[in-house]
Amino acid sequence: MRAVTIGGFGPPEGLVVVDLPDPTPAAGQVVITTEAIGVGGVDALIRRGSLAAHGFAVGHVPGTEVAGTVTAIGTGVDPAWAGRRVWAPTGTGGGYAEQALVPAEVLVPLPPGLSPVDAVTLGGSxxxxxxxxxxxxxxxxxxxxxxxxxxxxxxxxxxxxxxxxxxxxxxxxxxxxxxxxxxxxxxxxxxxxxxxxxxxxxxxxxxxxxxxxxxxxxxxxxxxxxxxxxxxxxxxxxxxxxxxxxxxxxxxxxxxxxxDTVPTPDRRAATAALFTAARRGEVIAVVHEVLPLGQAVLAHRALDSGAVFGRIALVPQWR
Structure with a gap:
Protein backbone atom coordinates (compact mmCIF):
# COMPACT_ATOMS: atom_id res chain seq x y z
CA MET A 1 0.00 0.00 0.00
CA ARG A 2 1.01 3.64 -0.34
CA ALA A 3 1.36 5.82 2.71
CA VAL A 4 2.80 9.14 3.87
CA THR A 5 5.57 9.03 6.44
CA ILE A 6 7.78 11.52 8.23
CA GLY A 7 11.00 11.42 6.26
CA GLY A 8 12.60 14.03 8.49
CA PHE A 9 11.45 16.20 11.38
CA GLY A 10 10.82 19.85 10.65
CA PRO A 11 8.78 21.64 7.98
CA PRO A 12 5.93 20.01 6.02
CA GLU A 13 8.29 19.09 3.19
CA GLY A 14 9.58 16.31 5.44
CA LEU A 15 6.43 14.31 4.66
CA VAL A 16 7.14 11.73 1.95
CA VAL A 17 5.10 9.15 0.04
CA VAL A 18 6.35 5.57 0.43
CA ASP A 19 5.30 2.01 -0.34
CA LEU A 20 4.66 -0.16 2.72
CA PRO A 21 3.53 -3.77 3.14
CA ASP A 22 -0.22 -4.27 3.31
CA PRO A 23 -1.25 -4.74 6.96
CA THR A 24 -2.43 -8.15 8.15
CA PRO A 25 -4.90 -8.23 11.05
CA ALA A 26 -3.92 -10.16 14.15
CA ALA A 27 -6.48 -11.55 16.59
CA GLY A 28 -9.00 -8.88 17.50
CA GLN A 29 -7.92 -6.51 14.73
CA VAL A 30 -9.40 -5.31 11.44
CA VAL A 31 -8.03 -3.61 8.34
CA ILE A 32 -9.87 -0.53 7.11
CA THR A 33 -9.45 0.53 3.50
CA THR A 34 -9.48 4.27 4.04
CA GLU A 35 -11.88 6.68 2.36
CA ALA A 36 -11.02 9.73 4.51
CA ILE A 37 -8.27 10.58 6.97
CA GLY A 38 -8.40 13.30 9.62
CA VAL A 39 -5.60 15.87 9.87
CA GLY A 40 -5.08 17.11 13.41
CA GLY A 41 -2.81 19.42 15.33
CA VAL A 42 -1.05 16.49 16.96
CA ASP A 43 0.07 15.37 13.48
CA ALA A 44 1.89 18.69 13.07
CA LEU A 45 3.50 18.42 16.51
CA ILE A 46 4.80 14.94 15.69
CA ARG A 47 6.05 16.04 12.26
CA ARG A 48 7.95 18.98 13.74
CA GLY A 49 9.73 16.66 16.17
CA SER A 50 8.08 18.27 19.19
CA LEU A 51 7.07 14.84 20.52
CA ALA A 52 10.25 12.93 19.61
CA ALA A 53 10.97 12.45 23.30
CA HIS A 54 7.73 10.47 23.53
CA GLY A 55 8.92 7.83 21.08
CA PHE A 56 7.90 9.29 17.72
CA ALA A 57 10.69 8.66 15.21
CA VAL A 58 11.45 9.36 11.57
CA GLY A 59 9.47 6.89 9.47
CA HIS A 60 6.34 7.35 11.56
CA VAL A 61 3.02 7.33 9.67
CA PRO A 62 0.89 10.18 11.07
CA GLY A 63 -2.88 10.19 11.28
CA THR A 64 -4.97 9.40 14.36
CA GLU A 65 -8.37 8.70 12.77
CA VAL A 66 -9.78 7.23 9.58
CA ALA A 67 -13.08 6.35 7.99
CA GLY A 68 -13.63 3.70 5.37
CA THR A 69 -14.62 0.08 4.81
CA VAL A 70 -13.54 -2.97 6.81
CA THR A 71 -11.83 -5.20 4.26
CA ALA A 72 -10.11 -7.80 6.46
CA ILE A 73 -10.73 -9.16 9.96
CA GLY A 74 -8.58 -11.11 12.37
CA THR A 75 -9.55 -14.13 14.41
CA GLY A 76 -12.07 -13.49 17.15
CA VAL A 77 -13.65 -10.53 15.34
CA ASP A 78 -17.37 -10.62 14.64
CA PRO A 79 -17.69 -11.45 10.91
CA ALA A 80 -20.51 -8.89 10.68
CA TRP A 81 -17.87 -6.14 10.63
CA ALA A 82 -16.58 -7.28 7.23
CA GLY A 83 -17.70 -4.89 4.50
CA ARG A 84 -19.08 -2.29 6.92
CA ARG A 85 -18.27 1.40 6.62
CA VAL A 86 -16.80 2.64 9.87
CA TRP A 87 -14.88 5.35 11.68
CA ALA A 88 -11.97 4.45 13.94
CA PRO A 89 -9.20 6.08 15.94
CA THR A 90 -5.78 4.71 15.01
CA GLY A 91 -4.06 5.45 18.31
CA THR A 92 -0.81 7.37 17.92
CA GLY A 93 -0.68 7.12 14.14
CA GLY A 94 -1.01 5.01 11.03
CA GLY A 95 -3.85 6.88 9.37
CA TYR A 96 -2.04 8.54 6.43
CA ALA A 97 -2.27 5.38 4.35
CA GLU A 98 -4.47 3.45 1.96
CA GLN A 99 -5.12 0.90 4.71
CA ALA A 100 -5.18 1.19 8.49
CA LEU A 101 -4.92 -1.52 11.14
CA VAL A 102 -7.07 -1.00 14.27
CA PRO A 103 -8.57 -3.04 17.12
CA ALA A 104 -12.12 -4.09 16.35
CA GLU A 105 -13.26 -2.83 19.74
CA VAL A 106 -12.81 0.83 18.69
CA LEU A 107 -14.94 0.71 15.54
CA VAL A 108 -17.94 3.02 15.21
CA PRO A 109 -20.34 2.32 12.30
CA LEU A 110 -21.03 5.22 9.95
CA PRO A 111 -24.76 5.99 9.95
CA PRO A 112 -26.44 6.34 6.56
CA GLY A 113 -26.05 9.84 5.21
CA LEU A 114 -22.82 10.69 7.08
CA SER A 115 -19.84 10.96 4.74
CA PRO A 116 -16.38 9.62 5.64
CA VAL A 117 -15.04 13.19 5.44
CA ASP A 118 -17.61 14.42 7.95
CA ALA A 119 -16.81 11.44 10.18
CA VAL A 120 -13.10 12.25 10.44
CA THR A 121 -13.93 15.93 10.87
CA LEU A 122 -16.13 15.20 13.89
CA GLY A 123 -14.93 11.90 15.34
CA GLY A 124 -11.72 12.60 17.23
CA SER A 125 -12.28 16.32 17.77
CA ASP A 260 -6.78 8.19 26.18
CA THR A 261 -8.29 8.09 29.68
CA VAL A 262 -11.85 7.49 28.46
CA PRO A 263 -12.99 3.84 28.47
CA THR A 264 -13.43 2.56 24.93
CA PRO A 265 -17.18 1.80 25.25
CA ASP A 266 -17.84 5.34 26.52
CA ARG A 267 -15.86 6.88 23.69
CA ARG A 268 -17.63 4.76 21.09
CA ALA A 269 -21.04 5.69 22.49
CA ALA A 270 -20.24 9.41 22.55
CA THR A 271 -18.88 9.33 18.99
CA ALA A 272 -21.90 7.41 17.71
CA ALA A 273 -24.22 9.96 19.38
CA LEU A 274 -22.28 12.82 17.78
CA PHE A 275 -22.57 11.18 14.35
CA THR A 276 -26.32 10.82 14.85
CA ALA A 277 -26.59 14.48 15.84
CA ALA A 278 -24.64 15.46 12.73
CA ARG A 279 -26.91 13.39 10.50
CA ARG A 280 -29.89 15.23 12.01
CA GLY A 281 -28.25 18.60 11.41
CA GLU A 282 -27.87 19.33 15.13
CA VAL A 283 -24.06 19.51 14.84
CA ILE A 284 -22.16 20.71 11.79
CA ALA A 285 -18.96 19.11 10.49
CA VAL A 286 -16.80 22.14 9.69
CA VAL A 287 -14.53 21.02 6.83
CA HIS A 288 -11.82 23.50 5.90
CA GLU A 289 -10.59 21.58 2.85
CA VAL A 290 -10.36 18.09 1.37
CA LEU A 291 -7.00 17.23 -0.19
CA PRO A 292 -5.45 14.13 -1.79
CA LEU A 293 -3.30 12.14 0.60
CA GLY A 294 -0.44 12.67 -1.84
CA GLN A 295 -0.67 16.39 -1.02
CA ALA A 296 -0.34 15.99 2.75
CA VAL A 297 2.43 18.60 2.58
CA LEU A 298 -0.15 21.20 1.57
CA ALA A 299 -2.38 20.21 4.48
CA HIS A 300 0.48 20.68 6.92
CA ARG A 301 1.46 24.01 5.40
CA ALA A 302 -2.07 25.18 6.10
CA LEU A 303 -1.84 23.91 9.68
CA ASP A 304 1.43 25.73 10.23
CA SER A 305 0.05 28.96 8.78
CA GLY A 306 -2.84 29.03 11.24
CA ALA A 307 -5.27 29.44 8.35
CA VAL A 308 -7.39 26.35 9.02
CA PHE A 309 -10.98 26.85 10.19
CA GLY A 310 -12.34 23.49 11.31
CA ARG A 311 -10.46 20.47 10.00
CA ILE A 312 -8.69 19.31 6.88
CA ALA A 313 -9.44 15.82 5.59
CA LEU A 314 -7.28 13.74 3.28
CA VAL A 315 -8.63 11.21 0.79
CA PRO A 316 -6.54 8.32 -0.63
CA GLN A 317 -5.62 9.92 -3.91
CA TRP A 318 -2.13 10.82 -5.02
CA ARG A 319 -2.47 13.92 -7.21
Whole structure:
Protein backbone atom coordinates (compact mmCIF):
# COMPACT_ATOMS: atom_id res chain seq x y z
CA MET A 1 0.00 0.00 0.00
CA ARG A 2 1.01 3.64 -0.34
CA ALA A 3 1.36 5.82 2.71
CA VAL A 4 2.80 9.14 3.87
CA THR A 5 5.57 9.03 6.44
CA ILE A 6 7.78 11.52 8.23
CA GLY A 7 11.00 11.42 6.26
CA GLY A 8 12.60 14.03 8.49
CA PHE A 9 11.45 16.20 11.38
CA GLY A 10 10.82 19.85 10.65
CA PRO A 11 8.78 21.64 7.98
CA PRO A 12 5.93 20.01 6.02
CA GLU A 13 8.29 19.09 3.19
CA GLY A 14 9.58 16.31 5.44
CA LEU A 15 6.43 14.31 4.66
CA VAL A 16 7.14 11.73 1.95
CA VAL A 17 5.10 9.15 0.04
CA VAL A 18 6.35 5.57 0.43
CA ASP A 19 5.30 2.01 -0.34
CA LEU A 20 4.66 -0.16 2.72
CA PRO A 21 3.53 -3.77 3.14
CA ASP A 22 -0.22 -4.27 3.31
CA PRO A 23 -1.25 -4.74 6.96
CA THR A 24 -2.43 -8.15 8.15
CA PRO A 25 -4.90 -8.23 11.05
CA ALA A 26 -3.92 -10.16 14.15
CA ALA A 27 -6.48 -11.55 16.59
CA GLY A 28 -9.00 -8.88 17.50
CA GLN A 29 -7.92 -6.51 14.73
CA VAL A 30 -9.40 -5.31 11.44
CA VAL A 31 -8.03 -3.61 8.34
CA ILE A 32 -9.87 -0.53 7.11
CA THR A 33 -9.45 0.53 3.50
CA THR A 34 -9.48 4.27 4.04
CA GLU A 35 -11.88 6.68 2.36
CA ALA A 36 -11.02 9.73 4.51
CA ILE A 37 -8.27 10.58 6.97
CA GLY A 38 -8.40 13.30 9.62
CA VAL A 39 -5.60 15.87 9.87
CA GLY A 40 -5.08 17.11 13.41
CA GLY A 41 -2.81 19.42 15.33
CA VAL A 42 -1.05 16.49 16.96
CA ASP A 43 0.07 15.37 13.48
CA ALA A 44 1.89 18.69 13.07
CA LEU A 45 3.50 18.42 16.51
CA ILE A 46 4.80 14.94 15.69
CA ARG A 47 6.05 16.04 12.26
CA ARG A 48 7.95 18.98 13.74
CA GLY A 49 9.73 16.66 16.17
CA SER A 50 8.08 18.27 19.19
CA LEU A 51 7.07 14.84 20.52
CA ALA A 52 10.25 12.93 19.61
CA ALA A 53 10.97 12.45 23.30
CA HIS A 54 7.73 10.47 23.53
CA GLY A 55 8.92 7.83 21.08
CA PHE A 56 7.90 9.29 17.72
CA ALA A 57 10.69 8.66 15.21
CA VAL A 58 11.45 9.36 11.57
CA GLY A 59 9.47 6.89 9.47
CA HIS A 60 6.34 7.35 11.56
CA VAL A 61 3.02 7.33 9.67
CA PRO A 62 0.89 10.18 11.07
CA GLY A 63 -2.88 10.19 11.28
CA THR A 64 -4.97 9.40 14.36
CA GLU A 65 -8.37 8.70 12.77
CA VAL A 66 -9.78 7.23 9.58
CA ALA A 67 -13.08 6.35 7.99
CA GLY A 68 -13.63 3.70 5.37
CA THR A 69 -14.62 0.08 4.81
CA VAL A 70 -13.54 -2.97 6.81
CA THR A 71 -11.83 -5.20 4.26
CA ALA A 72 -10.11 -7.80 6.46
CA ILE A 73 -10.73 -9.16 9.96
CA GLY A 74 -8.58 -11.11 12.37
CA THR A 75 -9.55 -14.13 14.41
CA GLY A 76 -12.07 -13.49 17.15
CA VAL A 77 -13.65 -10.53 15.34
CA ASP A 78 -17.37 -10.62 14.64
CA PRO A 79 -17.69 -11.45 10.91
CA ALA A 80 -20.51 -8.89 10.68
CA TRP A 81 -17.87 -6.14 10.63
CA ALA A 82 -16.58 -7.28 7.23
CA GLY A 83 -17.70 -4.89 4.50
CA ARG A 84 -19.08 -2.29 6.92
CA ARG A 85 -18.27 1.40 6.62
CA VAL A 86 -16.80 2.64 9.87
CA TRP A 87 -14.88 5.35 11.68
CA ALA A 88 -11.97 4.45 13.94
CA PRO A 89 -9.20 6.08 15.94
CA THR A 90 -5.78 4.71 15.01
CA GLY A 91 -4.06 5.45 18.31
CA THR A 92 -0.81 7.37 17.92
CA GLY A 93 -0.68 7.12 14.14
CA GLY A 94 -1.01 5.01 11.03
CA GLY A 95 -3.85 6.88 9.37
CA TYR A 96 -2.04 8.54 6.43
CA ALA A 97 -2.27 5.38 4.35
CA GLU A 98 -4.47 3.45 1.96
CA GLN A 99 -5.12 0.90 4.71
CA ALA A 100 -5.18 1.19 8.49
CA LEU A 101 -4.92 -1.52 11.14
CA VAL A 102 -7.07 -1.00 14.27
CA PRO A 103 -8.57 -3.04 17.12
CA ALA A 104 -12.12 -4.09 16.35
CA GLU A 105 -13.26 -2.83 19.74
CA VAL A 106 -12.81 0.83 18.69
CA LEU A 107 -14.94 0.71 15.54
CA VAL A 108 -17.94 3.02 15.21
CA PRO A 109 -20.34 2.32 12.30
CA LEU A 110 -21.03 5.22 9.95
CA PRO A 111 -24.76 5.99 9.95
CA PRO A 112 -26.44 6.34 6.56
CA GLY A 113 -26.05 9.84 5.21
CA LEU A 114 -22.82 10.69 7.08
CA SER A 115 -19.84 10.96 4.74
CA PRO A 116 -16.38 9.62 5.64
CA VAL A 117 -15.04 13.19 5.44
CA ASP A 118 -17.61 14.42 7.95
CA ALA A 119 -16.81 11.44 10.18
CA VAL A 120 -13.10 12.25 10.44
CA THR A 121 -13.93 15.93 10.87
CA LEU A 122 -16.13 15.20 13.89
CA GLY A 123 -14.93 11.90 15.34
CA GLY A 124 -11.72 12.60 17.23
CA SER A 125 -12.28 16.32 17.77
CA UNK A 126 -15.85 15.80 18.87
CA UNK A 127 -14.88 13.21 21.47
CA UNK A 128 -12.29 15.57 22.96
CA UNK A 129 -14.77 18.46 23.08
CA UNK A 130 -17.55 16.34 24.56
CA UNK A 131 -15.55 14.75 27.34
CA UNK A 132 -13.57 17.90 28.14
CA UNK A 133 -16.80 19.83 28.73
CA UNK A 134 -17.97 16.97 30.95
CA UNK A 135 -14.67 17.13 32.85
CA UNK A 136 -15.23 20.87 33.33
CA UNK A 137 -18.72 20.26 34.68
CA UNK A 138 -20.27 22.88 32.42
CA UNK A 139 -23.86 23.67 33.42
CA UNK A 140 -26.63 25.56 31.57
CA UNK A 141 -26.28 29.31 31.94
CA UNK A 142 -22.58 29.20 32.80
CA UNK A 143 -19.96 31.13 30.86
CA UNK A 144 -17.37 29.19 28.88
CA UNK A 145 -14.37 30.57 27.03
CA UNK A 146 -13.08 28.38 24.19
CA UNK A 147 -9.49 29.36 23.47
CA UNK A 148 -8.40 28.45 19.94
CA UNK A 149 -12.01 28.08 18.89
CA UNK A 150 -11.45 28.02 15.11
CA UNK A 151 -9.64 24.66 15.18
CA UNK A 152 -11.14 21.21 14.89
CA UNK A 153 -11.78 20.77 18.62
CA UNK A 154 -12.87 24.36 19.11
CA UNK A 155 -15.62 24.46 16.48
CA UNK A 156 -17.22 21.34 17.95
CA UNK A 157 -16.82 22.60 21.53
CA UNK A 158 -18.63 25.83 20.62
CA UNK A 159 -21.55 23.87 19.19
CA UNK A 160 -21.76 21.45 22.11
CA UNK A 161 -21.56 24.26 24.66
CA UNK A 162 -24.34 26.09 22.82
CA UNK A 163 -26.49 22.94 22.92
CA UNK A 164 -25.79 22.76 26.67
CA UNK A 165 -27.18 26.27 27.17
CA UNK A 166 -23.89 28.01 27.99
CA UNK A 167 -22.86 31.60 27.29
CA UNK A 168 -19.87 31.22 24.97
CA UNK A 169 -16.85 33.45 24.45
CA UNK A 170 -14.18 32.51 21.92
CA UNK A 171 -10.70 33.64 21.03
CA UNK A 172 -9.82 33.88 17.37
CA UNK A 173 -7.62 35.83 14.99
CA UNK A 174 -10.01 37.78 12.75
CA UNK A 175 -13.46 39.33 12.49
CA UNK A 176 -14.38 36.88 9.71
CA UNK A 177 -13.59 33.91 11.91
CA UNK A 178 -15.50 35.55 14.71
CA UNK A 179 -18.57 35.83 12.49
CA UNK A 180 -18.31 32.16 11.56
CA UNK A 181 -17.98 31.16 15.22
CA UNK A 182 -20.94 33.34 16.13
CA UNK A 183 -22.97 31.39 13.55
CA UNK A 184 -22.01 28.19 15.39
CA UNK A 185 -23.23 29.55 18.73
CA UNK A 186 -20.56 31.90 20.12
CA UNK A 187 -21.85 34.96 21.99
CA UNK A 188 -18.71 37.04 22.56
CA UNK A 189 -15.71 37.29 20.21
CA UNK A 190 -12.29 37.94 21.77
CA UNK A 191 -8.90 38.46 20.21
CA UNK A 192 -6.13 35.94 20.83
CA UNK A 193 -5.09 37.73 24.02
CA UNK A 194 -8.60 37.41 25.44
CA UNK A 195 -9.60 41.05 24.98
CA UNK A 196 -13.02 42.13 23.77
CA UNK A 197 -15.54 40.49 26.10
CA UNK A 198 -16.36 40.04 29.79
CA UNK A 199 -13.25 38.82 31.59
CA UNK A 200 -14.81 36.34 33.99
CA UNK A 201 -15.68 32.79 32.94
CA UNK A 202 -16.87 29.70 34.77
CA UNK A 203 -14.98 27.43 32.37
CA UNK A 204 -11.99 27.90 30.08
CA UNK A 205 -11.43 25.15 27.49
CA UNK A 206 -7.91 25.66 26.15
CA UNK A 207 -6.54 24.07 22.97
CA UNK A 208 -3.54 26.40 22.80
CA UNK A 209 -1.63 26.50 26.15
CA UNK A 210 1.76 28.24 25.63
CA UNK A 211 3.18 31.28 27.34
CA UNK A 212 -0.20 33.07 27.64
CA UNK A 213 -1.97 30.31 29.55
CA UNK A 214 -1.65 32.12 32.94
CA UNK A 215 -3.55 35.09 31.50
CA UNK A 216 -6.55 32.86 30.98
CA UNK A 217 -6.30 31.46 34.49
CA UNK A 218 -6.79 35.04 35.61
CA UNK A 219 -9.99 35.17 33.54
CA UNK A 220 -11.68 32.48 35.64
CA UNK A 221 -14.53 33.41 37.96
CA UNK A 222 -14.61 32.10 41.55
CA UNK A 223 -14.92 28.30 41.44
CA UNK A 224 -13.84 28.45 37.79
CA UNK A 225 -12.37 25.46 35.95
CA UNK A 226 -9.75 25.38 33.23
CA UNK A 227 -9.33 22.25 31.10
CA UNK A 228 -6.37 22.10 28.72
CA UNK A 229 -6.84 19.75 25.76
CA UNK A 230 -3.94 20.82 23.53
CA UNK A 231 -0.56 22.52 23.52
CA UNK A 232 -0.43 23.95 20.01
CA UNK A 233 1.58 26.94 21.28
CA UNK A 234 3.83 24.74 23.39
CA UNK A 235 3.82 24.10 27.14
CA UNK A 236 2.86 26.84 29.60
CA UNK A 237 5.48 28.57 31.79
CA UNK A 238 6.98 26.21 34.34
CA UNK A 239 5.77 28.41 37.19
CA UNK A 240 2.16 28.79 36.03
CA UNK A 241 1.01 26.95 39.14
CA UNK A 242 2.00 30.00 41.14
CA UNK A 243 -0.85 31.83 39.43
CA UNK A 244 -3.29 29.28 40.81
CA UNK A 245 -1.91 29.66 44.32
CA UNK A 246 -2.03 33.44 44.05
CA UNK A 247 -5.78 33.06 43.40
CA UNK A 248 -6.25 30.60 46.26
CA UNK A 249 -9.37 32.31 47.62
CA UNK A 250 -11.12 31.94 44.24
CA UNK A 251 -11.07 28.10 44.55
CA UNK A 252 -9.93 27.59 40.97
CA UNK A 253 -9.40 24.19 39.33
CA UNK A 254 -6.94 23.23 36.59
CA UNK A 255 -6.94 19.98 34.61
CA UNK A 256 -5.47 18.45 31.51
CA UNK A 257 -7.56 16.08 29.44
CA UNK A 258 -6.89 13.33 26.90
CA UNK A 259 -9.40 10.88 25.50
CA ASP A 260 -6.78 8.19 26.18
CA THR A 261 -8.29 8.09 29.68
CA VAL A 262 -11.85 7.49 28.46
CA PRO A 263 -12.99 3.84 28.47
CA THR A 264 -13.43 2.56 24.93
CA PRO A 265 -17.18 1.80 25.25
CA ASP A 266 -17.84 5.34 26.52
CA ARG A 267 -15.86 6.88 23.69
CA ARG A 268 -17.63 4.76 21.09
CA ALA A 269 -21.04 5.69 22.49
CA ALA A 270 -20.24 9.41 22.55
CA THR A 271 -18.88 9.33 18.99
CA ALA A 272 -21.90 7.41 17.71
CA ALA A 273 -24.22 9.96 19.38
CA LEU A 274 -22.28 12.82 17.78
CA PHE A 275 -22.57 11.18 14.35
CA THR A 276 -26.32 10.82 14.85
CA ALA A 277 -26.59 14.48 15.84
CA ALA A 278 -24.64 15.46 12.73
CA ARG A 279 -26.91 13.39 10.50
CA ARG A 280 -29.89 15.23 12.01
CA GLY A 281 -28.25 18.60 11.41
CA GLU A 282 -27.87 19.33 15.13
CA VAL A 283 -24.06 19.51 14.84
CA ILE A 284 -22.16 20.71 11.79
CA ALA A 285 -18.96 19.11 10.49
CA VAL A 286 -16.80 22.14 9.69
CA VAL A 287 -14.53 21.02 6.83
CA HIS A 288 -11.82 23.50 5.90
CA GLU A 289 -10.59 21.58 2.85
CA VAL A 290 -10.36 18.09 1.37
CA LEU A 291 -7.00 17.23 -0.19
CA PRO A 292 -5.45 14.13 -1.79
CA LEU A 293 -3.30 12.14 0.60
CA GLY A 294 -0.44 12.67 -1.84
CA GLN A 295 -0.67 16.39 -1.02
CA ALA A 296 -0.34 15.99 2.75
CA VAL A 297 2.43 18.60 2.58
CA LEU A 298 -0.15 21.20 1.57
CA ALA A 299 -2.38 20.21 4.48
CA HIS A 300 0.48 20.68 6.92
CA ARG A 301 1.46 24.01 5.40
CA ALA A 302 -2.07 25.18 6.10
CA LEU A 303 -1.84 23.91 9.68
CA ASP A 304 1.43 25.73 10.23
CA SER A 305 0.05 28.96 8.78
CA GLY A 306 -2.84 29.03 11.24
CA ALA A 307 -5.27 29.44 8.35
CA VAL A 308 -7.39 26.35 9.02
CA PHE A 309 -10.98 26.85 10.19
CA GLY A 310 -12.34 23.49 11.31
CA ARG A 311 -10.46 20.47 10.00
CA ILE A 312 -8.69 19.31 6.88
CA ALA A 313 -9.44 15.82 5.59
CA LEU A 314 -7.28 13.74 3.28
CA VAL A 315 -8.63 11.21 0.79
CA PRO A 316 -6.54 8.32 -0.63
CA GLN A 317 -5.62 9.92 -3.91
CA TRP A 318 -2.13 10.82 -5.02
CA ARG A 319 -2.47 13.92 -7.21
Missing amino acids: GAVAHFALLRAGLSPGESVLVRGAAGGIGVVAVQLAARAGAVISVTTSSADRGDRLRALGATHILDRAGRGAPGSHDVVLDVVAGADLPTFLDALAPNGRMVVVGVMAGPPPADFGARLLASFRKSLSFATFST
